[in-house]
Amino acid sequence: MAERRRKMAVSHKEQRGIFMNDANKGCRIKICGLSRIGDMEAVNRVRPDYIGFVFAQSRRQVGATWAASLKRALDPRIQAVGVFVNAPVSEAVRLAEVGTIQMIQLHGDEDEAYIRELKRQTAAPVIKAVRVRNGDDIFRAEQLSCEYLLLDTYTKGQYGGSGRVFDWNLIPPLQKPFFLAGGISMENVHEAQSCRPYCLDVSSAVETEGRKDPEKIRRMVEAVRQSGKQSGG
Numbered sequence: 001m002a003e004r005r006r007k008m009a010v011s012h013k014e015q016r017g018i019f020m021n022d023a024n025k026g027c028r029i030k031i032c033g034l035s036r037i038g039d040m041e042a043v044n045r046v047r048p049d050y051i052g053f054v055f056a057q058s059r060r061q062v063g064a065t066w067a068a069s070l071k072r073a074l075d076p077r078i079q080a081v082g083v084f085v086n087a088p089v090s091e092a093v094r095l096a097e098v099g100t101i102q103m104i105q106l107h108g109d110e111d112e113a114y115i116r117e118l119k120r121q122t123a124a125p126v127i128k129a130v131r132v133r134n135g136d137d138i139f140r141a142e143q144l145s146c147e148y149l150l151l152d153t154y155t156k157g158q159y160g161g162s163g164r165v166f167d168w169n170l171i172p173p174l175q176k177p178f179f180l181a182g183g184i185s186m187e188n189v190h191e192a193q194s195c196r197p198y199c200l201d202v203s204s205a206v207e208t209e210g211r212k213d214p215e216k217i218r219r220m221v222e223a224v225r226q227s228g229k230q231s232g233g
């Protein structure tokens with residue numbers, strides 16, 4: 001077990017080195033809330049950088065066993081992120097340990113103590129989501145010992161996946177790389193990149209009648225890649 005953890009730590013360090021220092025690579029793209037084998041086939045064709053499995057309560061929720069099957073159908077070059085809301089630390093750790101996910105996204109009220117405990121038990125990089133109401137929310141989150149932030153829209157009674165945009169003017173210059181989420185669509189994808197996110201995170205806008213739509217996924221991934229080429233990335 002200790003050896004396995006050590007190897008994971010090395011591989012995540014290498015991964016962080018590549019992702020954080022590779023300034024030549026343009027903005028990344030994450031497609032979140034995948035739950036069907038057809039979704040895996042759709043992403044394998046266009047290869048976003050990340051996909052997300054939502055383990056929290058949601059119409060997009062997947063269980064551990066089903067997520068493991070989905071992961072087996074996923075192109076290994078795509079990183080799988082597990083999305084959790086106030087889950088026991090052991091749940092996220094276990095999913096990372098068995099290889100269903102490579103990164104952990106905390107989308108609830110998890111605090112520094114929670115993140116520290118997570119980091120004690122796994123080397124998987126941590127993304128802490130901030131549901132933005134004001135600039136202070138973001139400043140506070142930057143003090144946490146996570147590798148990445150994810151800035152999302154605050155919606156009362158809903159932790160994520162609302163399809164709504166927040167005021168991007170609230171984003172201060174940040175030290176940590178951040179994922180930009182919340183209502184990213186074909187209409188605002190270029191403007192979103194001017195906020196200089198490490199990665200764009202999309203869910204609702206690549207769905208049709210509540211299901212992921214392969215053609216919308218293809219167009220979204222293509223749009224992000226095209227912008228990267230135009231900006232020289």
Ligand SMILES: O=C(O)c1ccccc1NCC(=O)[C@H](O)[C@H](O)COP(=O)(O)O
Pocket residue numbers: 032033052054056057058059060083085107152159160161162163164181182183184201202203204205
């Ligand atoms: O997507 C969900 O249903 C969800 C539920 C509970 C917590 C987090 C959730 N999603 C997290 C994500 O990373 C979404 O991609 C992000 O909130 C953006 O979603 P959208 O505004 O629909 O593009």
